[in-house]
Amino acid sequence: MIISIASGKGGTGKTTVAVNLALSLKNIQLLDCDVEEPNAHLFIKPRIRKEEKAYISVPEVDETKCNYCGKCREVCAYHAIAVLSESNGKKGSVLIFSHLCHGCGACSLLCPQGAIKEVNKDIGVIEIGEKGDMQFVHGRLNIGEAMSPPLIRQVKEYINPTRTVIIDAPPGTSCPVITVVKGSDFCVLVTEPTPFGLNDLILAVEVLRKIQIPFGVVVNRSDIGDGKVESYCKQENIPVLMKIPFSREIAVSYSEGTPIIKKDVSYQDKFINLYLNICAIKE
């Protein structure tokens, strides 16, 4: 089973839930797909045994074959190619704006001259390791790189179907989140009982309903704020899978990179219970 942990609003406790759930269960693979700001490793402290570069395919033009017809510019939906045609005996040229390229391959496939090949552009790294019995994989996007979905897709290629896979997602509701949760059997939405938490939970719920992934909610810091998140869940028939009350002790142990279950072992049963709640819904 693949369980992704997402949230809409940032800082609600996705990583806390992903890490503690992973540590409470057996035969786990933990994937940190928040490749812009991966944090799970700070809590797991895995032994990394392999590092791989992640790439996106970007075009490279062989100017000995190119006749500057402009087909590549015309087919590029992302405006990542400019073509200056030959004029007055002046040589033409093709400019590639690789930061705009999505790596779709249209230009190379459709070039009438066969003048475009695709080359790898480095966008980040994938680190693979383990902690005890747990398998661990995360991606880290290069600084200044705009597009995380290609890297997320490459991290997800490491999914081990023989294990229970837990995926930590980035905050938000747009393309990176969708790329992460797509293909999950279940999604846990972590929220907090504040107007911001509720607003962003509703957005995340709309996304999951649209892409048809079953989900439930974990309410973190459940005793701050107000009761509107819970009444929303009740009204929408969304299962509340777990509640984690605010505790300064938990907040401080989080700040030091210590998982809750290492500080308070009673939480292990609570996270196992979260897993059992998910299994019960799936059945």
Next chain:
Amino acid sequence: MKQIAVISGKGGTGKTVVTGSFAALAKNKIMVDCDVDAADLHLLLHPAVKERHEFRSGQTALIDKKLCNKCGKCISACRFGAIKANCTIEHFSCEGCALCSYICPYGAIRMEENVAGEWFVSDTKYGPFVHAKLGIAEENSGKLVAKIRQIAKEIAERQAFDYVIIDGPPGIGCPVIASLSGVDCALIVTEPTLSGLHDAQRVIEVAKHFNIPVKLLVNKYDLNTGVTEKIEAFCRERVVPVVGKIPFDKTVVEALVEGKTIIEYAACPAVDEVKNIWEGLQ
């Protein structure tokens, strides 16, 4: 006119609470919420929407079932896994590259323009506010950010405002880069946790990569003064001014629940520090 973007790397560190406070403190400015896929600033500013516009961006493939021969050529060509085995398009996976429409031997695929969201120009008691809502499971958040920033800048120039104050998204990717481009100052809001430190380090490097002047504040600094010191040490090393340290203060959540900025809600230690920070930024 100065543009200030409030960003954080890590989510949930207090960007919107800080930006909302600036809305209450700053005079002669326009506010912009660039966290377009999980916008929250409107919950503090309570905008009265004056203008509502469709955000058209990108396109999605559409397969005409009558013409499709189910040859599967499009399925293998699509790099985004957006075409399912029965030759239908998974809308939310399609990145609109149009490759399938070019290579389909039966001319069965056409591209349709997306309405990827909406953007608004509103009035608030703190002045004009430009904000947006990305469509459910839509993409192009970076372009929507660029759009609302351009609108805000035009209004600011027309009305001779002193500031454009931007509430940014978390992360370091596309919408963050779009929120940062050309601003006069990136203000990073972080928290004294190892995650907060790690993520602030990365977003500081992003700002420096694009030559954006960067400043930092530590929210809830007294939750772990040891990590706060580490953040300050990192900032010294990277020559990033630390403009303030806001104490952990339960009043902040109370104000939030009331839908108010902390400035208007109640006097408290966090308010004093935020006032100092805003004065220092001017």
